[in-house]
Amino acid sequence: MRIAIAHNNNGETLKVVSHLKSRLQAKDAVVFDDKYPDIVITVGGDGTLINAFHRYERQVNSVRFIGIHTGHLGFYTDWQGNEVDKMVDALFLRQPETAAYPLLEVELITEAGGKRHFLALNESAVKRVTHTLEANVYIDDQLFENFRGDGLCVSTPTGSTAYNKSIGGAVIHPRLKALQMAEIASINNRVFRTLSAPIVIAPDQQITLVPNADHFVMTVDGNRIDVRNARKINYRISDQAILFDRFGHTRFWSRVQNAFIGGKDDAL
Structure with missing residues (x-):
C-alpha cells in the first residue's frame, strides 16, 4: 500500500503527523510514496485536503483520500487528530470502500x-x-x-x-x-x-x-x-470524481448541522 501524507505546519498537526507516521511504519505493507500513492492522508483542515487534491488531480481516478482534522471546521476531514490509531487499524482491517463525489x-x-x-x-x-x-x-x-x-x-x-x-x-x-x-x-x-x-x-x-x-x-x-x-x-x-475512503465517512447532514447550527444531534 503506497501512502502519501500531506499536512500543514501548525504545532498540533505536526504532532499528529509524527504519531501517524510511526503507526504506519509499523505496518509491513506500507510504502511511503509521494509521487504515485494509492492513498493520500491529509492532516489539517479542508484547505490542506483541497491543496492535496490539486497536487494529485491528474491521478484522481486512482487515489483515494482520507482526511484527519486538526482545526476548527472540516467538511472533507472524517477523523479527529486523537483518532489516528483507530483510523490506521480500520485501514488494514477491511476491504477498501470509496465514496465518489463530483x-x-x-x-x-x-x-x-x-x-x-x-x-x-x-x-x-x-x-x-x-x-x-x-x-x-x-x-x-x-x-x-x-x-x-x-x-x-x-x-x-x-x-x-x-x-x-x-x-x-x-x-x-x-x-x-x-x-x-x-x-x-x-x-x-x-x-x-x-x-x-x-x-x-x-x-x-x-x-x-x-x-x-x-x-x-x-x-x-x-x-x-x-x-x-x-x-x-x-x-x-x-x-472524473474524487474518491474518499468510505469508512468513518460522517453523514453529510450531520456535518452541515455541526458546522453551521451546532447543538445536540438527536437521532430519530
Missing part, C-alpha cells in the same frame, strides 16, 4: 481559440476587480440571462457549503451530480434582469459564460487566474 470541469476558451482546462473540488468564480462584471449566461446553447454585478460562482455539491453558501446558494448533498450557479451582488433594473436566485442544472447540461470584458479574474478553488481576451468559459460536471 468535480467541476472548467474550460476557458480565448479569442484566439486557445483552450485551458481546470478541475475544481469546490467552485470556480468569475469577477472583475474595479468594475462590475457583465456576461451572457447560457444553459447549454440557450441564452438564459444577461448578468451584471460583482460576479458569478459555479460550485460542486461538496463546494455548496463553502463560498457558494456565503453568497446565498443552496446546500446540496454531494451524491447529487449537479452544478449550481449563484450570483454575487447582481444588479437588477429595467435594463439588466437576472433570476436573482441560485440555479441547479442537470449532470448532462453545461453552463457557459460569455463575458463582455477583455480582462477579469477567475478563481478555481480560491486560486486566482488573471484572464484576458476570453471568448467564453464552459462549466460542466467532470467525467
Whole structure:
C-alpha cells in the first residue's frame, strides 16, 4: 500500500503527523510514496485536503483520500487528530470502500481559440476587480440571462457549503451530480434582469459564460487566474470524481448541522 501524507505546519498537526507516521511504519505493507500513492492522508483542515487534491488531480481516478482534522471546521476531514490509531487499524482491517463525489470541469476558451482546462473540488468564480462584471449566461446553447454585478460562482455539491453558501446558494448533498450557479451582488433594473436566485442544472447540461470584458479574474478553488481576451468559459460536471475512503465517512447532514447550527444531534 503506497501512502502519501500531506499536512500543514501548525504545532498540533505536526504532532499528529509524527504519531501517524510511526503507526504506519509499523505496518509491513506500507510504502511511503509521494509521487504515485494509492492513498493520500491529509492532516489539517479542508484547505490542506483541497491543496492535496490539486497536487494529485491528474491521478484522481486512482487515489483515494482520507482526511484527519486538526482545526476548527472540516467538511472533507472524517477523523479527529486523537483518532489516528483507530483510523490506521480500520485501514488494514477491511476491504477498501470509496465514496465518489463530483468535480467541476472548467474550460476557458480565448479569442484566439486557445483552450485551458481546470478541475475544481469546490467552485470556480468569475469577477472583475474595479468594475462590475457583465456576461451572457447560457444553459447549454440557450441564452438564459444577461448578468451584471460583482460576479458569478459555479460550485460542486461538496463546494455548496463553502463560498457558494456565503453568497446565498443552496446546500446540496454531494451524491447529487449537479452544478449550481449563484450570483454575487447582481444588479437588477429595467435594463439588466437576472433570476436573482441560485440555479441547479442537470449532470448532462453545461453552463457557459460569455463575458463582455477583455480582462477579469477567475478563481478555481480560491486560486486566482488573471484572464484576458476570453471568448467564453464552459462549466460542466467532470467525467472524473474524487474518491474518499468510505469508512468513518460522517453523514453529510450531520456535518452541515455541526458546522453551521451546532447543538445536540438527536437521532430519530
